[in-house]
Amino acid sequence: xxxxxxxxxxxxxxxxxxxxxxxxxxxxxxxxxxxxxxxxxxxxxxxxxxxxxxxxxxxxxxxxxxxxxxxxxxxxxxxxxxxxxxxxxxxxxxxxxxxxxxxxxxxxxxxxxxxxxxxxxxxxxxxxxxxxxxxxxxxxxxxxxxxxxxxxxxxxxxxxxxxxxxxxxxxxxxxxxxxxxxxxxxxxxxxxxxxxxxxxxxxxxxxxxxxxxxxxxxxxxxxxxxxxxxxxxxxxxxxxxxxxxxxxxxxxxxxxxxxxxxxxxxxxxxxxxxxxxxxxxxxxxxxxxxxxxxxxxxxxxxxxxxxxxxxxxxxxxxxxxxxxxxxxxxxxxxxxxxxxxxxxxxxxxxxxxxxxxxxxxxxxxxxxxxxxxxxxxxxxxxxxxxxxxxxxxxxxxxxxxxxxxxxxxxxx
Amino acid sequence: xxxxxxxxxxxxxxxxxxxxxxxxxxxxxxxxxxxxxxxxxxxxxxxxxxxxxxxxxxxxxxxxxxxxxxxxxxxxxxxxxxxxxxxxxxxxxxxxxxxxxxxxxxxxxxxxxxxxxxxxxxxxxxxxxxxxxxxxxxxxxxxxxxx
Amino acid sequence: xxxxxxxxxxxxxxxxxxxxxxxxxxxxxxxxxxxxxxxxxxxxxxxxxxxxxxxxxxxxxxxxxxxxxxxxxxxxxxxxxxxxxxxxxxxxxxxxxxxxxxxxxxxxxxxxxxxxxxxxxxxxxxxxxxxxxxxxxxxxxxxxxxxxxxxx
Numbered sequence: 238x239x240x241x242x243x244x245x246x247x248x249x250x251x252x253x254x255x256x257x258x259x260x261x262x263x264x265x266x267x268x269x270x271x272x273x274x275x276x277x278x279x280x281x282x283x284x285x286x287x288x289x290x291x292x293x294x295x296x297x298x299x300x301x302x303x304x305x306x307x308x309x310x311x312x313x314x315x316x317x318x319x320x321x322x323x324x325x326x327x328x329x330x331x332x333x334x335x336x337x338x339x340x341x342x343x344x345x346x347x348x349x350x351x352x353x354x355x356x357x358x359x360x361x362x363x364x365x366x367x368x369x370x371x372x373x374x375x376x377x378x379x380x381x382x383x384x385x386x387x388x389x390x391x392x393x394x395x396x397x398x399x400x401x402x403x404x405x406x407x408x409x410x411x412x413x414x415x416x417x418x419x420x421x422x423x424x425x426x427x428x429x430x431x432x433x434x435x436x437x438x439x440x441x442x443x444x445x446x447x448x449x450x451x452x453x454x455x456x457x458x459x460x461x462x463x464x465x466x467x468x469x470x471x472x473x474x475x476x477x478x479x480x481x482x483x484x485x486x487x488x489x490x491x492x493x494x495x496x497x498x499x500x501x502x503x504x505x506x507x508x509x510x511x512x513x514x515x516x517x518x519x520x521x522x523x524x525x526x527x528x529x530x531x532x533x534x535x536x537x538x539x540x541x542x543x544x545x546x547x548x549x550x551x552x553x554x555x556x557x558x559x560x561x562x563x564x565x566x567x568x569x570x571x572x573x574x575x576x577x578x579x580x581x582x583x584x585x586x587x588x589x590x591x592x593x594x595x596x597x598x599x600x601x602x603x604x605x606x607x608x609x610x611x612x613x614x615x616x617x618x619x620x621x622x623x624x625x626x627x628x629x630x631x632x633x634x635x636x637x638x639x640x641x642x643x644x645x646x647x648x649x
Numbered sequence: 650x651x652x653x654x655x656x657x658x659x660x661x662x663x664x665x666x667x668x669x670x671x672x673x674x675x676x677x678x679x680x681x682x683x684x685x686x687x688x689x690x691x692x693x694x695x696x697x698x699x700x701x702x703x704x705x706x707x708x709x710x711x712x713x714x715x716x717x718x719x720x721x722x723x724x725x726x727x728x729x730x731x732x733x734x735x736x737x738x739x740x741x742x743x744x745x746x747x748x749x750x751x752x753x754x755x756x757x758x759x760x761x762x763x764x765x766x767x768x769x770x771x772x773x774x775x776x777x778x779x780x781x782x783x784x785x786x787x788x789x790x791x792x793x794x795x796x
Numbered sequence: 797x798x799x800x801x802x803x804x805x806x807x808x809x810x811x812x813x814x815x816x817x818x819x820x821x822x823x824x825x826x827x828x829x830x831x832x833x834x835x836x837x838x839x840x841x842x843x844x845x846x847x848x849x850x851x852x853x854x855x856x857x858x859x860x861x862x863x864x865x866x867x868x869x870x871x872x873x874x875x876x877x878x879x880x881x882x883x884x885x886x887x888x889x890x891x892x893x894x895x896x897x898x899x900x901x902x903x904x905x906x907x908x909x910x911x912x913x914x915x916x917x918x919x920x921x922x923x924x925x926x927x928x929x930x931x932x933x934x935x936x937x938x939x940x941x942x943x944x945x946x947x948x
Contacts, residue, residue, distance in 0.1 A: 657896065659893050659896045660871075660896070660900060661811070661813060661869055661871045661896075661897055661900050661901075661904075662869070662900050662903070662904060662907055664870070664871035664872065665869040665870050665871060666907070668870065674871075674872075676871065676872055677874070677893075678871065678872035678873050678874040679872055679874070680874070681874025681875070682808070682809075682872065682873075682874040682875075684874075685802060685874055685875055685876075685879075686802045686804065686805045686806070686807075687802060688799070688800055688801060688802055689799075689800050690798075690799070690800060691798040691799065691800035692800070693881045694881035694882060695874075695881075696800065740896075740899070741899075742895055742896070742899045743895075743896040743899060743900075744892040744893060744894075744895040744896050745891065745892035745893030745894075745895075745896055746892075746893065747896065748892060770925055771925070771926055772900075772903050773903060773906040773907065773910065773925070774903070774906070775906060776905075776906055776909040776910075776913075778906060778925060778926065779905075779906030779907050779908070779909045779910035780909065780910040780913050780914055780917070780922055781910070781922055781923055781924065781925035781926075782906070782907065782910055782925050783907060783910030783911055783914050784910070784914055784917075784922040784925075785924065785925045787914070
């Protein structure tokens, strides 16, 4: 049996929101355990004075002192989970500052989360899995070269992707909308194999990721079943040739968005949000449908438009669509509407998620939405940087899986 | 015997003095005990379930964080039940059930709005202040007789 | 969610803290065991936790208090002793409420002194304690005058 990954919890409120059990259940599901760094009262007083953020809530003071104990090495941990109540301003300030402080002053992977009484273990699972992977599998994540013949399958909420790789090259790809999870996976695998001219029994190792990773992974006998936060980071820096040094990975998915601060290919801090569908690929799909274009044409259309010509607030997919309909009715051009939709999604991701990670160049956009040029431009404008979109960026999870799976070719 | 709400709700000093002078302290422990000893859905560590923040809507609106509402579901009913309250105002490092400043502010306000007798104090820093502190509590509690 | 089956239903648990020059927590424990009346007594670094029917627990506490009235302090506890949900060994660290105790214990000697000295003071001889401070700040006109006098 492997040793449990020890995750230090810095928090205010979960016990009184009735969700502490959910946090512990999520940790338990990935063979980790939650613990609370032990301190003395005098440590708390001293560490708060030294940290210099003067908050009123005692539990936040306790969190600050615990963070300092972790950074100083007075308490040992493998990872850190910061959790405070959603909608608490005081806690949000502490949560962000502690995440940054730990990230900058230690090698501990950190994830922060703001919960409500409705938060469940299921919601937290992917985040906990990523934390434990980073803590437990540093050797696996250190892989920089794909070897042998491997396959990666990414069973996402909107689309299913597969790639076959051989000797550090992508030799076959498959891409389809997700309908039935297993059927879609089988079909994309078939497409990727056909394109590569490689038969299934030649595949030496398989990795799966995405929402359907467990189901698909068990069905096809995957060697590696891994959440998409670490896999996509790995895939992104691999494809963008940015495996060393810092980078930032943005993945606007069909159902949720990921913003990951990466160092040497390993995620340091990350956020995974799905506050509302207005900031997702799904909203862009709806926009394309309303404009009567294929999603692949939305990007080029947006590149011809000016986003500021159309007021749009996509904080909710319903209101976003309303703005869109209103703008068209008022005579706005389809190009401007397309550009405004891209800007709106980028803005929401920027406001809600990118504030929680440290943006360092290169900023790499991946996932299907990275092919929508208008969205990439809007994000680049907001971040005031040139965004990198690597080749095969829509296959990011599948590529990351295939790359990491080569660590499982027999004998390794 | 009067029911006296104590603030901080976890205070050993206040709990002891109220009981010592013959009254019933209303403290966090009693609410926690009730939950710990009642069958229901399993929700460690405190047996506060996601239902509690919903009960807390009685005291704070839905845009108030769940942790505030969950805590208020524990302490609000005690304030409503109290005949009097003793409040120590400078409990900076009182953790646990008093961990959230926003809850503590709301609780302090709720005590005022009840209109019950309230004794405001600070922790005694010297022996002489200790004498004054104990005397004030003793006299306050004596004034509650017959309630 | 799993069904929760409570243990120790109908009992109370109380902490007994001792902070005395004449009595250690283990002295207190020895005396408690002598009069335990069959209730559960657990020794801790600061004193005891006593669990049982409320009347029995109160009876023991009254007898213990009489040993050193001004240095023994009592409060309720929500959990029975050694409960894994609140046990330091399981949490990896102290439960959050522990720091509140640690803080109050730094001040409790002043309360002991109050309990000790108060009976000998004549009624009305004790001044009101310092209430939360509402000291007046310097009014702005005076401040202005001070600034002007410094500048000239």
